[in-house]
Amino acid sequence: MMNKLEVKNVDLQTLVDSFGADILDVKRICEEKLYDIDTEYKVYSGLEREKLIIEILKSIDSDKQIIGAPERTNVWNDGWNENLNLLKNNNYQLESLLPKFIKKNKPMRFMGEYILPNEQNFDSIYDIGCGSSYNLVELCKQFPKKKIYGFDFVKSSVDIVNEISKFYNFNAEGKIFDIINPDLDIHLDENSLVFTQGVIEQVAGKFEKFIDYILQMKPKLVVNSEPIYELYDQDILFDYLAAKFHYKRGYTRGYLPKLLELEKEGRIKIIKLKRLNFGSLLMEEYTCIAWKPL
Numbered sequence: 001m002m003n004k005l006e007v008k009n010v011d012l013q014t015l016v017d018s019f020g021a022d023i024l025d026v027k028r029i030c031e032e033k034l035y036d037i038d039t040e041y042k043v044y045s046g047l048e049r050e051k052l053i054i055e056i057l058k059s060i061d062s063d064k065q066i067i068g069a070p071e072r073t074n075v076w077n078d079g080w081n082e083n084l085n086l087l088k089n090n091n092y093q094l095e096s097l098l099p100k101f102i103k104k105n106k107p108m109r110f111m112g113e114y115i116l117p118n119e120q121n122f123d124s125i126y127d128i129g130c131g132s133s134y135n136l137v138e139l140c141k142q143f144p145k146k147k148i149y150g151f152d153f154v155k156s157s158v159d160i161v162n163e164i165s166k167f168y169n170f171n172a173e174g175k176i177f178d179i180i181n182p183d184l185d186i187h188l189d190e191n192s193l194v195f196t197q198g199v200i201e202q203v204a205g206k207f208e209k210f211i212d213y214i215l216q217m218k219p220k221l222v223v224n225s226e227p228i229y230e231l232y233d234q235d236i237l238f239d240y241l242a243a244k245f246h247y248k249r250g251y252t253r254g255y256l257p258k259l260l261e262l263e264k265e266g267r268i269k270i271i272k273l274k275r276l277n278f279g280s281l282l283m284e285e286y287t288c289i290a291w292k293p294l
Contacts, residue, residue: 005048005116010039018111044107044114052107052114095123104191105220122193122220126151129179129199133160139195140170147189151177180206182213190218197225198285201251211258215267218293228287229253231275242283251283259291268293 015030016023044052066072079100086096107116125143127136130150139148150161150172161174177186180203188194194214200207214222230253232243247253262268272290279285 005042006045007040007042008115010034010041014111038118040118041110041115042118044116049114122146123191124149124189125193125195126188126219128177128194128196129153129202130161130174131157133157133164135195135197136161136172137164137170140165140168140172144171146171148172150174151186153178153180179203179210182209184213184216188217188219190220192219194219194222195225196223198227200224200226200255201285203252204250205252205254207252207255207258211262215262215293221271221290221292224255224289224291225286226255226289227251227279227283227285228256228275228289230256231287232284242279245282256289259289263291266294 011034012023012026012031015021015026019026082100083097087093090096105117107114109115124147125139126149127133127139128151130136130152133150136148136150139146148171150158152158152161152174153176155176158174158176161172164170165172165174175186177183179199200210203210227246229243229246229251232239232246234240234243256273259268259270263270268291270289270291272288274288275284276286276288277284
């Protein structure tokens with residue numbers, strides 16, 4: 001897990017310094033755009049910077065690409081053919097033209113520093129187990145330009161998503177989805193966020209297929225807000241009571257240990273694990289786990 005790094009933003013003066021342009025020209029062309037995009041980035045320093053430089057040196061040593069070699073013609077042809085197929089399969093969305101070798105949310109060079117752009121820029125968000133759409137409505141309000149999907153295993157929940165989307169002109173869509181037996185024909189967008197709140201708890205430990213589904217679909221990030229049995233300190237009466245209720249009800253156990261096992265195997269990376277220490281009278285529902293498939 002990355003240590004806390006200095007956070008900066010690209011502002012008008014940064015662009016002036018970078019391009020050597022007149023500030024009035026930069027302001028006229030770029031000011032409005034800066035308000036519409038996430039310009040935050042983190043600066044590598046100290047030990048994290050040293051680790052990154054070692055990765056750079058290893059990449060240079062292992063690189064075998066020879067620019068201008070005859071075989072590069074086929075490489076370029078295959079690469080642009082991939083974009084052509086994406087364009088046709090994605091209803092000619094222009095985002096399909098982004099070359100695959102341009103990776104989002106990777107370390108890069110900027111103004112004499114190694115930086116990491118903000119990772120919170122997603123094209124779409126999946127609220128899985130959306131229920132009454134209470135959370136989905138807030139997602140639509142917070143991210144009006146994002147495509148929001150509401151997945152649930154019962155039709156009435158899906159109907160709510162589609163009704164409020166039509167009435168309020170939300171960019172949202174409901175779909176039937178069973179978290180215990182996910183349909184592999186339902187694909188997730190590559191640059192997407194998957195969100196659950198109080199959903200994993202309801203599957204009584206039957207989460208293995210859902211994790212396999214996520215590993216196969218590879219969304220950019222998964223955020224779970226769930227009660228986690230293993231984080232209770234059962235030597236303390238306050239936690240013991242919550243754990244006892246959790247166990248008696250049959251809510252899911254083992255989800256966090258499974259994620260930790262997958263991280264140890266190098267299949268996922270846990271970005272954040274935080275017990276929020278609040279919940280209902282009988283249990284604590286809101287532990288935050290943010291992780292991503294590798």
